[in-house]
Amino acid sequence: MDQQRVVVSGIGLISPIGSSTDVFFDSLVKGNPGIKEISAFKTDGFKSKLAGEIVNFAARNFISSKNIRYLDKISQFSIAAANLALNDSNLIINDKNYSKIGIVLGSMYFGLNSLSEVQRILLEDKEKKISPMIFPNTVPNSPVSQVSIELGVKSLCTMMSTGFCSSTDAIGWSVNYIRKGMAQAIFVGGAEELNQYIYGIFEKNGLLSYSNSHNKEQCAPFNTSRNGLILSEGAAVLLLESYNSAKERNAKIYGEIIGYGGNYCASSMKKYDYDSAYTTRAMECAIKDALVEKNDIDYICTEGNGTVLSDQFEADAIKHVFDKINKKIPISSIKSVLGHTVGAAGAFNVVATLLSMRENVIPPVLNFDENADTFGLEFISNKARSANIRYALTNSFCPWGNVSSLVIRNI
Amino acid sequence: MSKRVVITGLGIITPIGIGKDIFWEALINGKSGIKKVKSFDTSSYRSSLGGEVDDYNPEDFLSKEEIDPLDRSSQFIISTTIMALKDAQLKIDEFESERVSVIIGTTTATQSSFKNYHDAWVLKGYDSITLESVSKYGHESIHNIISNKYKLTGASVLMLNACAAGTYAIGQSYDLIKSGKADIVISGGTDAMSELAFCGFSNTRSLAKEACRPFDKNRDGLVVSEGAATLILESYENAISRCAHIYGEVIGYGLSCDANHMTAPDISGEGASLSINNALFDAQLNIDEIDYINAHGTGTSLNDLMETVAIKKVFGKKAYDIPISSIKSMIGHSFGASGAIEALTCALVLENGIIPPTINYNEPDPECDLNYVPNKSITKDVNVTLSNSYAFGGNNASIIIGKCKN
Numbered sequence: 001m002d003q004q005r006v007v008v009s010g011i012g013l014i015s016p017i018g019s020s021t022d023v024f025f026d027s028l029v030k031g032n033p034g035i036k037e038i039s040a041f042k043t044d045g046f047k048s049k050l051a052g053e054i055v056n057f058a059a060r061n062f063i064s065s066k067n068i069r070y071l072d073k074i075s076q077f078s079i080a081a082a083n084l085a086l087n088d089s090n091l092i093i094n095d096k097n098y099s100k101i102g103i104v105l106g107s108m109y110f111g112l113n114s115l116s117e118v119q120r121i122l123l124e125d126k127e128k129k130i131s132p133m134i135f136p137n138t139v140p141n142s143p144v145s146q147v148s149i150e151l152g153v154k155s156l157c158t159m160m161s162t163g164f165c166s167s168t169d170a171i172g173w174s175v176n177y178i179r180k181g182m183a184q185a186i187f188v189g190g191a192e193e194l195n196q197y198i199y200g201i202f203e204k205n206g207l208l209s210y211s212n213s214h215n216k217e218q219c220a221p222f223n224t225s226r227n228g229l230i231l232s233e234g235a236a237v238l239l240l241e242s243y244n245s246a247k248e249r250n251a252k253i254y255g256e257i258i259g260y261g262g263n264y265c266a267s268s269m270k271k272y273d274y275d276s277a278y279t280t281r282a283m284e285c286a287i288k289d290a291l292v293e294k295n296d297i298d299y300i301c302t303e304g305n306g307t308v309l310s311d312q313f314e315a316d317a318i319k320h321v322f323d324k325i326n327k328k329i330p331i332s333s334i335k336s337v338l339g340h341t342v343g344a345a346g347a348f349n350v351v352a353t354l355l356s357m358r359e360n361v362i363p364p365v366l367n368f369d370e371n372a373d374t375f376g377l378e379f380i381s382n383k384a385r386s387a388n389i390r391y392a393l394t395n396s397f398c399p400w401g402n403v404s405s406l407v408i409r410n411i
Numbered sequence: 412m413s414k415r416v417v418i419t420g421l422g423i424i425t426p427i428g429i430g431k432d433i434f435w436e437a438l439i440n441g442k443s444g445i446k447k448v449k450s451f452d453t454s455s456y457r458s459s460l461g462g463e464v465d466d467y468n469p470e471d472f473l474s475k476e477e478i479d480p481l482d483r484s485s486q487f488i489i490s491t492t493i494m495a496l497k498d499a500q501l502k503i504d505e506f507e508s509e510r511v512s513v514i515i516g517t518t519t520a521t522q523s524s525f526k527n528y529h530d531a532w533v534l535k536g537y538d539s540i541t542l543e544s545v546s547k548y549g550h551e552s553i554h555n556i557i558s559n560k561y562k563l564t565g566a567s568v569l570m571l572n573a574c575a576a577g578t579y580a581i582g583q584s585y586d587l588i589k590s591g592k593a594d595i596v597i598s599g600g601t602d603a604m605s606e607l608a609f610c611g612f613s614n615t616r617s618l619a620k621e622a623c624r625p626f627d628k629n630r631d632g633l634v635v636s637e638g639a640a641t642l643i644l645e646s647y648e649n650a651i652s653r654c655a656h657i658y659g660e661v662i663g664y665g666l667s668c669d670a671n672h673m674t675a676p677d678i679s680g681e682g683a684s685l686s687i688n689n690a691l692f693d694a695q696l697n698i699d700e701i702d703y704i705n706a707h708g709t710g711t712s713l714n715d716l717m718e719t720v721a722i723k724k725v726f727g728k729k730a731y732d733i734p735i736s737s738i739k740s741m742i743g744h745s746f747g748a749s750g751a752i753e754a755l756t757c758a759l760v761l762e763n764g765i766i767p768p769t770i771n772y773n774e775p776d777p778e779c780d781l782n783y784v785p786n787k788s789i790t791k792d793v794n795v796t797l798s799n800s801y802a803f804g805g806n807n808a809s810i811i812i813g814k815c816k817n
Contacts, residue, residue, distance in 0.1 A: 045537045120529070131614075138522070141802070148805065155667060157806050163552075177586075200528075200545065263565055264558040265564060269556065281564065400552075400555055401559070
């Protein structure tokens with residue numbers, strides 16, 4: 001059986017730097033960060049104070065559900081982004097196709113706000129009265145289920161969790177599912193919501209940037225002054241569709257996902273204890289799966305999260321994979337502007353890359369000292385650069401061992 | 412050319428037994444593992460019944476250093492993985508690490524470790540929290556622990572599909588091998604007893620008061636339980652080349668979603684029948700070829716009615732001829748583990764030619780009028796099995812496992 005080709009025919013996102021693809025991409029290109037002092041919870045006791053928060057989210061502008069007040073943030077972001085992707089795609093969901101359309105989201109922490117609320121009731125309330133309307137939010141697959149109900153799509157419906165790689169893997173797995181002909185289209189992406197507990201996990205792990213006498217609190221990917229990542233929240237959803245289906249309905253096509261690789265590379269359960277023999281595997285596998293040559297890759301949208309170790313490992317892995325080719329591939333990271341959306345980060349990378357292909361411009365890595373050592377790589381530093389991109393690679397590296405990559409083709 | 416996928420190793424922990432032999436013996440004799448819950452106070456809930464695993468001692472499987480940082484769900488699945496690898500006589504380090512993947516399903520695994528982190532923060536303040544205690548939540552997650560323990564570098568994934576997670580995990584593992592992306596997958600599901608889940612089901616009035624009686628007229632709810640199962644899936648070539656014992660072959664799976672309601676199933680059976688039909692399509696089988704259905708059969712009024720409707724929708728008159736049983740009558744509902752436990756059960760049904768019963772079945776329900784194998788197991792040569800899982804949020808998954816033919 002011929003494998004189906006898989007294209008992206010719709011994009012929707014909710015982010016601290018915009019809720020339309022135009023505003024989002026404009027912020028990335030101009031380098032307008034969405035990173036501010038945290039307002040949702042007190043930061044006393046934390047060394048770090050900043051995040052990319054979505055404030056005053058007008059859920060009602062994006063969601064039709066009658067039960068909107070019972071939805072937690074992550075479900076609201078997910079439904080809103082999926083609705084925006086649907087509108088963007090002009091796909092009409094009807095009783096002829098709904099059983100062939102699915103939803104897959106990646107997330108590392110799912111509905112942690114609701115879970116902590118319920119956990120507090122279990123701890124403090126003797127009667128343990130948990131509202132039956134809140135309880136469903138604590139189940140990890142709640143956001144995707146809410147999306148399926150909102151859109152009325154009845155094919156596969158799942159959350160996947162592979163840390164920072166969650167949504168990259170969600171896209172890779174969904175591509176395979178459409179390729180084998182089991183679905184016509186899948187709404188796929190990632191979602192993450194911020195709260196003090198996630199912030200606490202990241203700070204205790206020493207992953208967050210903070211101010212000290214040498215450095216500012218900022219996300220400075222691949223820069224010598226980098227000292228950590230900045231957390232952020234939001235959701236990015238793509239409509240993946242079989243090429244035939246998209247062609248048949250004359251859909252606008254952003255690009256084609258042609259290759260995926262995902263694996264595990266950690267030597268221990270400690271963060272960034274990678275076996276460097278395996279940090280290159282996801283990129284190698286994705287390029288092989290895509291049936292392209294390394295020389296064909298015109299742009300790499302990196303994990304580039306601004307932690308000392310991740311950037312070092314990723315730069316080394318890129319150098320190793322592209323060792324033998326005779327061109328300098330432009331490399332960027334969108335995290336200095338967007339921050340790190342954790343499980344959603346991979347989907348945001350894909351969105352940014354597709355928009356770069358359409359607009360012929362690569363957004364810059366901010367906070368880049370021009371005189372700094374650049375690992376011998378070609379970073380798009382501080383200013384956007386115009387570029388014609390035929391094929392691009394996107395990376396996700398999780399501190400705890402998952403590594404994933406996708407190859408995207410410009411159509 | 413797509414690969415065939417076979418099952419070569421089984422490991423299991425349930426309230427009626429640890430290890431496939433003890434579990435199977437109890438299962439075909441209709442033994443119940445349901446008792447009063449001991450791990451937390453149930454006085455404020457609708458029921459006190461649960462399926463706890465009393466005789467599990469992690470030290471039988473793991474060293475003290477390994478046990479300490481792990482929550483109970485993680486201990487379970489690592490123990491079942493050790494059993495399954497041993498059963499498969501698989502020396503995993505003899506294979507290319509990149510060709511071995513791990514896919515685990517769970518509902519609450521991440522929640523129990525979050526409880527400790529949350530409670531310490533609330534009671535003693537943020538400063539009291541150590542790196543070790545936050546590590547348990549989120550990232551030091553089950554799939555990574557297994558990949559790490561066996562030095563595996565293939566995919567390492569956690570599937571979060573509530574009560575269908577185990578079935579989803581096995582389905583995705585099957586795809587990975589079928590498409591040539593892995594030779595071996597350690598696949599399964601796990602969930603330890605969770606007060607949060609218990610509380611949630613109590614508040615939604617879904618807990619059984621006296622017993623779990625799937626498909627019975629007087630059924631009044633499910634019983635929350637715990638457990639885990641690991642299945643070693645392998646490409647047929649890989650299994651044959653090392654002369655492995657083959658329990659059965661994964662022939663296909665199907666997924667769907669009701670898109671109807673977060674906590675109630677769609678009683679039209681549309682979503683559930685779609686997942687069965689998708690599985691039949693994937694397996695390229697027709698309805699006459701299914702010899703046994705391992706039901707989701709939670710014991711709630713709506714689920715069992717919906718499942719009966721869905722089976723009739725797919726199988727028509729033939730539905731009356733197929734033995735259908737719910738082992739949740741004996742072991743309760745272990746959420747993310749249940750799909751894996753039930754797939755493992757199907758493998759043993761194929762192997763032994765015995766179908767386990769639905770116990771606590773006393774009074775037929777006119778609306779649920781199929782053959783539910785009441786109370787006593789039956790002997791039947793079974794070639795192909797179907798197992799259904801229906802989850803929170805309207806998620807459905809069905810998997811078809813058959814005898815492996817040359």
